[in-house]
Amino acid sequence: MADSSPAPRRSAQWSSPDQTRFSDFLSDDRNSELNHKEALAKARAEHDRVRDEAVRVIRLHEHQLELQRLREQELHVLAAQRKEEERLLREKKLRDEEQRLRDLEAQSIPKLPPKPPRPPLQEAAAPQPIVNGAGPVPKPATAVEHPGIASTAVPFAPLPTPSAPQVNGHASKVTETAPGLTPTAPSPFSKSTSAVSNPFTQLTPGPAVNGSTTAAPAQEVKPAIPSAPIQPLVAQGDRYAEIHKNLKQLRAYLLEQTKSNMALKTRMGDMRREIRKSLGQLTGGKGANKQQLERIKGLLSEALSGQVPSALVDPSDYTVDKREPVEGAVHNAPQLPSLFLYLLNALAKGIINQFINECGAAPRNADPVGVIAAQMFSMKDFHWRGKSLIDILMAKFRIVCPVVFGYRGSEKTEQGRARLGWKKEGGAWITEQQHIDRMTGLGVGYASLALRDFSRSPNTNPWPPSRYWTTMASIVNTPPAEISNTQCVVLKSMIQLYEEKFIHLYGSAAIVALRRALVEFPGKAPNNTPGVGGLQVVAQMYKRDLGLDLN
Amino acid sequence: MxxxxxxxxxxxxxxxxxxxxxxxxxxxxxxxxxxxxxxxxxxxxxxxxxxxxxxxxxxxxxxxxxxxxxxxxxxxxxxxxxxxxxxxxxxxxxxxxxxxxxxxxxxxxxxxxxxxxxxxxxxxxxxxxxxxxxxxxxxxxxxxxxxxxxxxxxxxxxxxxxxxxxxxxxxxxxxxxxxxxxxxxxxxxxxxxxxxxxxxxxxxxxxxxxxxxxxxxxxxxxxxxxxxxxxxxxxxxxxxxxxxxxxxxxxxxxxxxxxxxxxxxxxxxxxxxxxxVQELTVRGISQMFMDCPSEVEKYSILCSLYGLMNIGSSIIFVKTRESASEIQKRMEADGHKVTALHGAFEGSSRDALLDEFRQGRSKVLITTNVLARGIDVSSVSMVINYDVPMKGPGEREADPETYLHRIGRTGRFGRVGVSITFIYDKKSYEALQYIAAKYDIDLIRLVPDDWDNTEKKVQRVIKSSRAQAGFNPSART
Structure with a gap:
């Protein structure tokens, strides 16, 4: 953008004036042509020297790059071998699993009765027929994922497509009975995710990661419930939809309280607007957002302290997991002030809206928002029973950008669009450009949040990079026929601008992942949509700008 | 230059x-x-x-x-x-x-x-x-x-x-x-x-x-x-x-x-x-006006606006350099990163200031008319006419064309934008009336006394014009 070349200098630069020069300088003929030419000649010589040096350095650099490329290529080949082996193993596994799934299907599993709603929320709950801003999203059956998701969580297994259409039905039944709570949920889901979360929470860069990926899932075949409480992508997604619903009720409940609680009424709106304003003020640059961070922190603390009185509610309505009191946690009580949760909700909403409204147009502006999000949800003071309440934010992500939770759909059908989070406004789908805009902002927003490095922080990362990996895997492993433009757009925007952080966190595994996402994934897409082309272009840009050749 | x-x-x-x-x-x-x-x-x-x-x-x-x-x-x-x-x-x-x-x-x-x-x-x-x-x-x-x-x-x-x-x-x-x-x-x-x-x-x-x-x-x-x-x-x-x-x-x-x-x-x-159909271009931009009780109160009302909706970048158009500087001071105290750009800056320093805003290092741009035309910063989601645009000798006449160009800085490429014009006396009210009548715009009135209500109203307006934005010719379908 800047002007391509500075205006040429009028005077020559003298590197170090020696004695004679100095007197020349004072003499009368200092402006003589000869003098001038001499100076010019000097400048030219200096220029040549600098240029030669630069050329030498760049040659050296190119040489090193070439070496590195060769090394990487070798790694790629090795990785490919391993993957091939893994694929065979996996195909067999999948067949077995499918078999088991069918067997399980044959037996009918008694459904759990729906959970009774919490008492204080009951009366407020009634007038909410519309589930979310996106209009009537068909919830349980249609929103449920294709069977492919079972294997999506496995990073980069070349997906032996379980193409049998009836499997679809199976999957939906499975998730219906297991809304994130029943640990007896049929195995394939929990199995595969645990496999993912395992190798990639240990952030060791290097090919070792690759090796362990292949090893871990291979051993974890049994339907045993993993001890880690990380739950399968899609089943978790449904719990998020529930949380999202609960949050709507919470909002109504707060509104109800303001009718009898003047102190709350006068303060609540201001607090909400302060949070929103602070999010809008965020800019890049170190330390630029201190004021905003402190302000939001102050507001949340104010709500927690009970300075502004509000009824207490059970936070477990807004978490994916069941939590027991933990020693050393700041808040262990079964209930927290509803205003605090309400403000967390407002914060989450603000973050999402900032992604949508601002970052679609200006993806770079996502980073400070992601930083604040990760920071606020990592603070121990705002944890409940020792863990983050980030599920509140993720519930919103689940609704507005289901693709990051592994959901798929066709843009050509009503249900498909709903499943992809294509928004409806006034009964009509928003335009494609608006949808793409939203997805771009949300994709880059997700990356800005999920790729934070907490290695030097005393707090734990509320949404660690392994989640990012899982999301990428779930998109990249989509069966070719089901690839949607929306997925491509989200994938592209969650990669671009964040390649450096991703590579920093995952080392060469990240390079392999990038090749999957930017070369192989678009390569297998049946339609050459703009999103597909966009991914391929990113690969070319890396080659040109970073010397990173993914092909 | x-x-x-x-x-x-x-x-x-x-x-x-x-x-x-x-x-x-x-x-x-x-x-x-x-x-x-x-x-x-x-x-x-x-x-x-x-x-x-x-x-x-x-x-x-x-x-x-x-x-x-x-x-x-x-x-x-x-x-x-x-x-x-x-x-x-x-x-x-x-x-x-x-x-x-x-x-x-x-x-x-x-x-x-x-x-x-x-x-x-x-x-x-x-x-x-x-x-x-x-x-x-x-x-x-x-x-x-x-x-x-x-x-x-x-x-x-x-x-x-x-x-x-x-x-x-x-x-x-x-x-x-x-x-x-x-x-x-x-x-x-x-x-x-x-x-x-x-x-x-x-x-x-x-x-x-x-x-x-x-x-x-x-x-x-x-x-x-x-x-x-x-x-x-x-x-x-x-x-x-x-x-x-x-x-x-x-x-x-x-x-x-x-x-x-x-x-x-x-x-x-x-x-x-x-x-x-040319005038459709301004559809998709929610156009509102703020009925301020007096000129001095405009400052604090301006700061409150930023809590009403999620704003990316915004542009505030003012009449004089003095009020530009004053607003800049106030807003910076409130935590905003602000660029003020007006005729006092020339050539490359103008370029530098605009780049600062374009690249998101500052998110509020306060300016006199310099920018009314042509400049495209896609993340601008709000335009504020701190003063109603006027023209002619003694600034006696409303200037509808400038108004249109100003609000056109937001809502680019089918995105949703908001514009809010401040009025505080008879003259500014009438000038805005004239503009609204000329383009047949249905301006929504906002009042600064109950922010809860104002917020609700603003959100509603944005929602409804987003629905209309689909008919914006500038929207890439």
Whole structure:
């Protein structure tokens, strides 16, 4: 953008004036042509020297790059071998699993009765027929994922497509009975995710990661419930939809309280607007957002302290997991002030809206928002029973950008669009450009949040990079026929601008992942949509700008 | 260049605004009634539809070649490098204007074109694409395409777009021919030159700029050029110094007679393209006004606005430099990062300030009129008229045209934008009334006493105009 070349200098630069020069300088003929030419000649010589040096350095650099490329290529080949082996193993596994799934299907599993709603929320709950801003999203059956998701969580297994259409039905039944709570949920889901979360929470860069990926899932075949409480992508997604619903009720409940609680009424709106304003003020640059961070922190603390009185509610309505009191946690009580949760909700909403409204147009502006999000949800003071309440934010992500939770759909059908989070406004789908805009902002927003490095922080990362990996895997492993433009757009925007952080966190595994996402994934897409082309272009840009050749 | 700046601050040609381009130029190519939009398949899926009117010149009409409109960039047969550049910018498919205009502009042999199109419709991308497809990249230092724009900001902005779309074109050099950028003793060594007419004219006269191999000439915002004394004439002089075979593409937001006469003269035998319903451009922008109890209270009310909705970047238009500085102080105290830009800044410092805002290092831009036209910062989601735009001696008259240009800084490319105009006394109220009546705008009134209510109202307004935004012609469908 800047002007391509500075205006040429009028005077020559003298590197170090020696004695004679100095007197020349004072003499009368200092402006003589000869003098001038001499100076010019000097400048030219200096220029040549600098240029030669630069050329030498760049040659050296190119040489090193070439070496590195060769090394990487070798790694790629090795990785490919391993993957091939893994694929065979996996195909067999999948067949077995499918078999088991069918067997399980044959037996009918008694459904759990729906959970009774919490008492204080009951009366407020009634007038909410519309589930979310996106209009009537068909919830349980249609929103449920294709069977492919079972294997999506496995990073980069070349997906032996379980193409049998009836499997679809199976999957939906499975998730219906297991809304994130029943640990007896049929195995394939929990199995595969645990496999993912395992190798990639240990952030060791290097090919070792690759090796362990292949090893871990291979051993974890049994339907045993993993001890880690990380739950399968899609089943978790449904719990998020529930949380999202609960949050709507919470909002109504707060509104109800303001009718009898003047102190709350006068303060609540201001607090909400302060949070929103602070999010809008965020800019890049170190330390630029201190004021905003402190302000939001102050507001949340104010709500927690009970300075502004509000009824207490059970936070477990807004978490994916069941939590027991933990020693050393700041808040262990079964209930927290509803205003605090309400403000967390407002914060989450603000973050999402900032992604949508601002970052679609200006993806770079996502980073400070992601930083604040990760920071606020990592603070121990705002944890409940020792863990983050980030599920509140993720519930919103689940609704507005289901693709990051592994959901798929066709843009050509009503249900498909709903499943992809294509928004409806006034009964009509928003335009494609608006949808793409939203997805771009949300994709880059997700990356800005999920790729934070907490290695030097005393707090734990509320949404660690392994989640990012899982999301990428779930998109990249989509069966070719089901690839949607929306997925491509989200994938592209969650990669671009964040390649450096991703590579920093995952080392060469990240390079392999990038090749999957930017070369192989678009390569297998049946339609050459703009999103597909966009991914391929990113690969070319890396080659040109970073010397990173993914092909 | 100071003179350029001051000329921009006072858009004068009131006559230019009179006819919002409804007068047709006769022929409507019947084949062009819009059939696009339904290609998405899947019945019942709504898509945006608005008409772009095309009238063809004699030669083009004679040809049997059924002139198609392109639904994808791929269909246009663009060079791969250019396609990649468009994809890198996340362009999904051609906007309506691009669909119609690109096949015409890219046709061989090259033909002149006159197009009605406002910034924010994908116009810049359209002509940049054309330029890049016509350039011989083996001659990077030989000027081959020239773009003329009415202000240095716009010229630099276009330069940026050329560089972005052309990022995959190996040997592309783009130079801005704006005041202070090209030294007197050097030559213009670039294949694409974007500039302001005066500077370009000087460069050619001083033989710093070799025009012998120019293939494309683009005039952007022709109506604006004619508004500013001398610019239109300078363009004509520039044109007379160029090879007669050059392809001329002329863009203008409005086509009143004076512009049309100029345009047809300037670009003979041209194909014509216009948007059928012009005033739709401001749909999708939620237009509100804030009824302030007094002038002094405007400051604090302004700060409260930022809590009502999620704002990306915003622009505040004010009347005087003094109030610009005052507002800047107040807002910075409130935690905003603010850039103030007005006539006190010149040349490259103006560029630097604008870049600060464009790159998001500051998110509030406070400015006098300098920026009312043409500048595109896509993340701007709110425009505030801190003072109602006025014109004429003693600023006695409302200035609807400036109002329109100001609010057009938001809601770009079909995005949702908000504009809020402050009024506090009878004069400002009446001026705004006049503007609203002129454009038949339904302005929503906001009051600063109960922010809970105001917030609810604002959210409702945004929602409803977002629903309308689908009919915004600038929306890429």
């Amino acid at each position: 100071a003179d350029l700046a001051s000329r921009i601050t006072k858009p004068e040609g009131a006559e230019a605004e009179t006819a919002p381009a409804q007068e047709t130029t006769g022929t409507v190519e019947d084949a062009q009634t819009d059939g696009a939009g339904q290609i998405l398949g899947g019945s019942g899926l709504q898509d945006v539809n608005y008409d772009v009117e095309v009238s063809l010149n004699e030669i083009q009409r004679d040809q049997q070649n059924p002139l198609g409109s392109a639904h994808t960039f791929q269909e246009l047969g663009l060079p791969n490098e250019v396609l990649n550049g468009l994809m890198a910018m996340s362009f999904q498919k051609p906007s309506k204007v691009q669909e119609k205009a690109l096949p015409l502009m890219l046709a061989d042999p090259p033909m002149n074109m006159i197009a009605q199109s406002q910034s924010g419709t994908g116009k810049t991308a359209a002509f940049v694409t054309t330029i890049l497809s016509r350039i011989d990249f083996t001659k990077p230092e030989q000027p081959q395409a020239l773009v003329l724009a009415p202000s240095r900001e716009l010229a630099r902005q276009i330069q940026g777009v050329v560089q972005t779309i052309g990022q995959f074109c190996g040997n592309l050099v783009v130079e801005a021919a704006i005041p202070g950028n090209i030294a007197r003793d050097s030559r213009v060594k670039a294949s694409v030159v974007t500039g302001t007419p005066g500077t370009v004219m000087d460069l050619i006269r001083r033989r710093q700029f070799d025009v012998s191999q120019l293939k494309v000439l683009v005039i952007d915002e022709a109506d604006n050029m004619l508004d500013l004394q001398g610019l239109g004439e300078q363009c004509a002089r520039v044109k007379n110094m160029l090879p007669p075979t050059i392809q001329i593409l002329l863009f203008s937001a409005t086509f009143p007679d004076v512009v049309l006469r100029y345009a047809t003269n300037f670009a003979p035998q041209a194909n014509q393209i216009k948007l059928k």
